[in-house]
Amino acid sequence: MRRRNLSPSSPRPWTKLCPSPSSRRSKARLDTRGSIANKEESIMPELPEVETVRRILNSSILNDTFQNVEVLSPKQLDASARDLTSRLPGATIVGTDRRGKFLILRLAGERSLVFHLRMEGKLFVLAPQEPLTAHPRFIFHLASGRRLVFDDTRRFGKVWLYDSLATPCTDDLGPEANRLDPQYVARLLERENRPLKEVLLDQTKIAGIGNIYANEICFACRLSPFIPADKIIDIPRAAADIANQSRRILDLSITKNGSTVKTYRASAHVSGDFQNFLQVYGREGEPCHLCHAIIMKRALAGRGTSFCPNCQHVPLVIGVTGGIATGKSTICHFLEKDGFQYLNMDRMAKEAYDNPGLRTDLKAIDPQVFDSEKGLNKDYLRKRLTDDQRFRRRWLTRLYSFLRDEVNETLNHLYNTPVVIEAPLLFQAKLDSFCRLKILAETDQQLAHLKARGDKDPERSLRFGATNDPQSYRDRCDFRIDTSGPLSELEGKVNKVLDSLKSLSGGLDHD
DNA sequence: ATGTTTGCCTGTTCGC
DNA sequence: TGCGAACAGGCAAACA
Known part of the structure; x- marks a missing residue:
């Protein structure tokens, strides 16, 4: 009668919305050829994913030079990049940076090309013979003969081009999520009456946390995603937990992606291993790894929010x-x-x-x-x-x-x-x-x-x-x-x- | 002025 | 079998 043991046949609300961890795992293993995106696999670029892409680009296209650009989706250009096709050719890539989820290519002459991958954006470096990806939006032809392709099914991503080292599109970002100061977090929690998870997702307060990691950080800290931040009982302690766990989870995720990415050779197709370490995201209907209560899911601020009702003290x-x-x-x-x-x-x-x-x-x-x-x-x-x-x-x-x-x-x-x-x-x-x-x-x-x-x-x-x-x-x-x-x-x-x-x-x- | 809602986008899945 | 609806979700813009 009561489902003490959670059999796989127990009802799993919401599982239809995201592939089960096991299916994702097998997809990731299968795709070892390296260059073509597996369309059944989708990566949500948060801080660790963007950092991984940055590292790959840094080791592959540094010192290469843009020759010309095919703009297939002009709407995704910010006003600063409207005349990209005339301004970019001749620019040499001299460095890479990341700020939150923004990826920055530093160009010779103190210029900056900025990408935001949003939901499903991907950057590929394609060899001359390699076929194009499924949803190319920008094709950057490089002097080496390779192409840097911005592939983005849903066209949510965005591109900026600045003739400066300053990148105004990142001006409003808060501190990096994997380098948080506990005192800063404590002050933040004290003056926020929004639910904790909304605060974690607010890029102007903390930069780099997306939906997956917001859920994971709440779980790791054993905090309810729904509790108004200022109602947290022991704010100094919670703030320390958030700072520590954010660093631990995000840095761990960066290393996981890094290790997997090697099998993808020169491609910037990121398919990390970190999904295997997720504790709540995508696990609704499955038992909590710590207490075996069923992981549940509701919507908070329009986003799927997974949590362990027991570990995270969410009321019955x-x-x-x-x-x-x-x-x-x-x-x-x-x-x-x-x-x-x-x-x-x-x-x-x-x-x-x-x-x-x-x-x-x-x-x-x-x-x-x-x-x-x-x-x-x-x-x-x-x-x-x-x-x-x-x-x-x-x-x-x-x-x-x-x-x-x-x-x-x-x-x-x-x-x-x-x-x-x-x-x-x-x-x-x-x-x-x-x-x-x-x-x-x-x-x-x-x-x-x-x-x-x-x-x-x-x-x-x-x-x-x-x-x-x-x-x-x-x-x-x-x-x-x-x-x-x-x-x-x-x-x-x-x-x-x-x-x-x-x-x-x-x-x-x-x- | 602030906090809240909506639109951008497409692909997949589900259930009747 | 086909079809409508729900859902994924970061962020800007529009809204109250």
Whole structure:
């Protein structure tokens, strides 16, 4: 019933979004030819990746000279580089630098060519015979006959060209993430009320940390990514941890990439080994290496945020599901008494229809569902939901997506409060991925409960409120609680569930 | 003025 | 099978 051992078959929310570590590993091993990008493999250039590229370029194209440039994607040129094609030819590369995630080629005559690889940008040095990469955006022809190719599938990357050693595009960056001063970090945390992870990602405060390493650093410091920085209990200690762990993780990652890159010879195709060392990023649904709790994932500031709820002291989230009148809310009320924040999805769904943004989206699906100005045409909606599967799917997809965002936001703000979510359709609405614990309420007293509530047509309500897949709900919940007995007994059952979680993995933090 | 949201981009995957 | 939607995410720009 309870998944103490995490089998590979346990549900793995979000895994679809990023390749599993094992698949990435095998891809990296396979690609030993050196020069052509493996399109199934994507590297997110953060500080260590950019540093690795810099080192490769430094050892391969130093003293080479730009001859001409093919600009295939002019939009990616900064204003300073608009006339790149006329200004760059003849310039010799005399050095390389890196500032945060910016890569700087120093040119003879105190000039600077700057790259930002953003999401998927890559720099390749291609031998004369080598075929072009898949998504070339700039091709720099060199005097040696080689080409420096800026390949960038999504065209997020950017290029600057300055006739100076100064590079204004890097002026606003904070100190390098792998050389942080603990006192600086402490002062930073003290005056930031944003969630910790947002602060780590802010390049003007600390330069070089991207999403992967922000998650990893939070984990290594055993700090919640969601906690407002100024609410951290022991700031001096946390600051020291952040400074130390940032240096350790980033420098380690640099060495890992360096070692792998050798097998790629002259190419600047970076495919590091560090993904094998990641503790939380891309590991959602898998057990924590330290405590075996399941690594979870939510969105924070629009970015995927993976964390160990146990190691990182993220408050417990319990999902309570079950059919109509099975005693879900009774369970929730017990937990509410214990200090849990209670989120009722039925209520949130009703309130959701007042949201203008959601309303606009839903009107686009079928405007008739909303009466002229104000209300929801409930009878019409019910009819459409039962009659038209395509409508039903689109409508519910949008509604559930809205609710997921709402729940996600609420959880992010409740950085020190445990939460119980009552959701009859916990799995359909994909709210289960927020829940460390999922409880199914069951009873054979549904009809009696409905009658006691004064339901005029309990049989009909029972039919309408039935889950279409009760067995999967049983399978996917961690606990089933029979609510048929007396209230005192039920409270005991709920407490037993909480107790067993405490013994599972080092206890809960909200007590 | 500040903090928050959106747009840029394309490829992949998922589920109905 | 096809199709819509979600998601990856750093940063600038637009927005309140």
